[in-house]
Amino acid sequence: MSNDRVIIFDTTLRDGEQSPGASMTGEEKLRIARQLERMKVDVIEAGFAIASPGDFEAVKNIADNIKDSRVCSLSRALDADIDRAGEALKNAAQGRIHTFIATSPIHMKYKLQMEPDRVVEQAVHAVKRARNLIDDVEFSLEDASRSELDFMCRIIEKVIDAGARTINIPDTVGYAVPHQFAEVIGELIQRIPNSDKAIFSVHCHNDLGLAVANSLAAVGAGARQVECTINGLGERAGNAALEEIVMALKTRQDVMGLETNIDTQHIVGASKLVSSVTGFPVQPNKAIVGANAFAHESGIHQDGVLKHRETYEIMTAESVGWTTNKMVLGKHSGRAAFKSRLEELGTTFKSDADLNSAFQAFKVLADKKHEIFDEDLMALVSNSRAEASSERFQLVNLSVTSQTGETPQADLVVSIDGQEHSCCAEGSGPVDAIFKAIESQVNSGSTLLIYLVNAVTEGTDSQGEVTVRLEKGGRIVNGLGADTDVIIASAKAYIHALNLLDTNAEKAHPQV
C-alpha cells in the first residue's frame, strides 16, 4: 500500500456502541456494517466478541457476510478473549484481532494492579496467541497519551517482534493536544528500531473537542491508520468523527498530501442510518452531516454561492451524499419500488413477512402524507423494527385530551404479556400524561433521562421521530417511535424503551 494512503478503521459498532444508550441489535449492526462496506471502509471493528453471546453472534454474522472490508474484533490481552475473537472471525474473508492492555502508570497501578514488566509479558503473549489464530493482529496501548515514552518504545518493539502488524496509540481519555500528540507519534516511529514493520494508528477521544485535530496531527507525523466513528459516536464525548477526518484529508489534500479509499458519497447515508438506529440525533450545525452544514442563511453568502459556488463552499454537498430532498415514493408505489429504494438505502428484509409488514406501514403513511422521502422510509423501518421487537409491552390504543385552561389527560390501553390493561393519568402536558399512565400499569422503576422529538422531513405533515432514553440500575436504553402524530410517536417510543429495559442485555465492558 502506498505511504500516502490512510487506512480508515471504523469503530462505530464497538466504541460507538459504548455510548450510553447506543446499544444496537445484531441485525442493526449488520445493516450498518453493510453501509460501511459500501463506503469502502478499510477495517470495521464489529464488536467485542467476549462481551456477551449477542456480541459474539453480531461479530460472527458481520465476519460471515462482509467481504470487501476487513472485519475486526476487540479483545483484552487475555487468552479467553483472544480465542473468542478468533472463533467469531473464523469465516472472515479478511479478519483482524485487536488486542489491548493499558500502559499508563495510573492504569497499570490502580486498574490492572500489575508491574510494568508483567504488562509487557502479557502483551507479547497475547499478540503471539492472536497470531496463532489469524495473521492480522493489532495491538493497542490503552491510555497511551498518559503513558511514558520509554515504556511505550519498549512494549511496542516487543509486540512488533511478536507479530503485531498495527500499533494503535489511543488517546483514551481525550487528554492530548495536537502538537504534543504529533510529537509523541513522530518520536515513537523514529525511536523504535522495528517501527517500519508495523502501521502506526491513532484512536482519539473527544473529551476536549480535539479528537479530529489530534488524529490529523498524528497523521501528519506518520500515523497511517485512523480509528473513528460515524457522527463521532463513542464512549463519553465520543471518538473522532469519520466524516470529518475523511473530508479534511480529501479537501486539504494540497497540504496533507494523503488520501483514503472512502467513497464519500455514502457518508450522509451512513450518518442517517447510525442516527436512526441509535436514536442519537445529529446536531444541525455538525460538520459534513448536520442539516445546516451546506445551508447558507445570510443574503451575502447566498448571493456569493449563486454567483460562484466556491466563494463560500469548500466542498460540495453532493460529494458527501446530500441530495435535495426529493420525493422518492408515493401512495401508488408498489412493493418492488419500496423494497428497491430501501435496498439502495442499505436496508434489506430478513423475510417476506418483514417486508410485508413494513410495506403495510408505508401504505398507511402514504395515505396521510403524499410525498414520501428517504428520511420517511428510514424512520418507518426503524419504527417497524422497534414494534416488532416490542414483545412484552404493546400500545393498543391511545386517546389524549388537551385544551386551553384544562389539565391534559391521557387514556390508554396497553398490552402486558398479552393481557390488555386500561389506564389513565393527568400530566403537565399530553406526553407527561401518557408516560404517567403507562407507568401506572408497568411500574418500571426507571428514570427518564431524555425525551427528544425530531421532525423527519420538512413541513407540518412530517413524521415526528421520538427518542426516549430511560435508565434503570445503571442500564441505559433508547426507545424509538415514529408517527405523523408526535403524541402517538411518544407513546410508541416509551413502550419501546420499556421493552428494551426488559430484555436481558447484560454484557462486559472491555475497559472495566
Ligand code: KIV
Ligand atoms: O479508547 C481506547 O483506549 C480504546 C481501546 C480499547 C482501543 O477504545
Ligand code: ZN
Ligand atoms: Zn476508545
